[in-house]
Amino acid sequence: MKTRILSRMAIASLFLLFLFSGCSSKKQVGLLMDSFAQERWAKDKQIFEKRIRELNGQLLFDTANGNPDRQFEQARKLLEAGVDVLVVVPVDQYQAAKIVKLAHKHGVPVISYDRLIRNCDLDLYISFDNMEVGRLQAEYLTRVCPKGKYAIISGPTSDHNSLMIKTGQLNVLGPYIDRGDIRVVFDKFVPRWDKDESYKLMKECLKQHPDINAVLVANDDLATGVVNALEEKNLAGKVWVSGQDADQIACERIMAGKQVMTVYKPIENIAISAADFAMKVAKESAVPSLNMSINNG
Structure with a gap:
């Protein structure tokens, strides 16, 4: 239609x-x-x-x-x-x-x-x-982390925006992946827009890949869960984390060095x-x- x-x-x-x-x-x-x-x-x-x-x-x-x-x-x-x-x-x-x-x-x-x-x-x-949102996220992370292990934590598949954001991210990551510079070792969708869900996924990611370098996160609320999981392993500020929406808490994390960027809309x-x-x-x-x-x- x-x-x-x-x-x-x-x-x-x-x-x-x-x-x-x-x-x-x-x-x-x-x-x-x-x-x-x-x-x-x-x-x-x-x-x-x-x-x-x-x-x-x-x-x-x-x-x-x-x-x-x-x-x-x-x-x-x-x-x-x-x-x-x-x-x-x-x-x-x-x-x-x-x-x-x-x-x-x-x-x-x-x-x-x-x-x-x-x-x-x-x-x-x-x-x-929303493809532009994903593009901006991935372009920034690939500038600060052009090589290494990446995780992608996307919004729920019930939201079309999640798919568009991820498409924008992958359009940027594609050449890096093809060259072997970046490996996407963890790639999951949360069941709903909830920081508790992203927290669970990030804990799972860290269990499988404790040496993860960067996490493309769909928005700032999900980034909260991701950073919380990183903090438990003393990795906050050592792993590059993206976001979206410029929530106040995300801006505070950026100032503290625990989140590298957010996309302001x-x-x-x-x-x-x-x-x-x-x-x-x-x-x-x-x-x-x-x-x-x-x-x-």
Whole structure:
């Protein structure tokens, strides 16, 4: 299935992608989020809600705490409450297709926020260029550690972003691997975005490869678990660790020498853009026509 796309350059060499496929005084915008387990999502919600109010809209909100079935029921309730548009941070990229199909039965368009919903006629997808995130991570680590043993700890396969980040990483690592300069000796996906899961995987990695040189970690929350495992072996600061989101704790680790880098993404840009598009779609009951597309299923 294809969705129309509009790209806009954002800061930090990242892109925001806007993807499309083909009454009360205030328009109601429904926002469904995965969870607040990671620091950044509270920022997204706060900025998004503020912008909706500025545009004279009303926000109806819920969070699924990582449960895709709960998220579907929350969507059903918001649709029955009469929202004009639904904005979703999907728990699961495939299961959330049911939300899109249900919303369309109610005549409500769906915006997929920062995580792509697959296998459905999605109306709009707004995200960063996640392959670029992975590229930036790998380019930095290969500069500071051009040879040695690498581990890759990715986000869950239920999140399309995890796959895009890893693709960006591997595009950079490929030539190093082909030359034999870098060996990826440990390569795992966490079952969910949770630092406890990355902690377990890093402990497993260290048991198998105590001489690991660098760890490409999908984001800062997962990097927390990785660094915690390294600290237990007195290896924090000796193994290069990447991240993403510029969480405060990650910035503190960088200052302390325990994490080498993070990719800053301008959350305000994506949250405000999503709110603007949500209100535009809600008011016009239609999605603007664009001339680019991406296959989401």
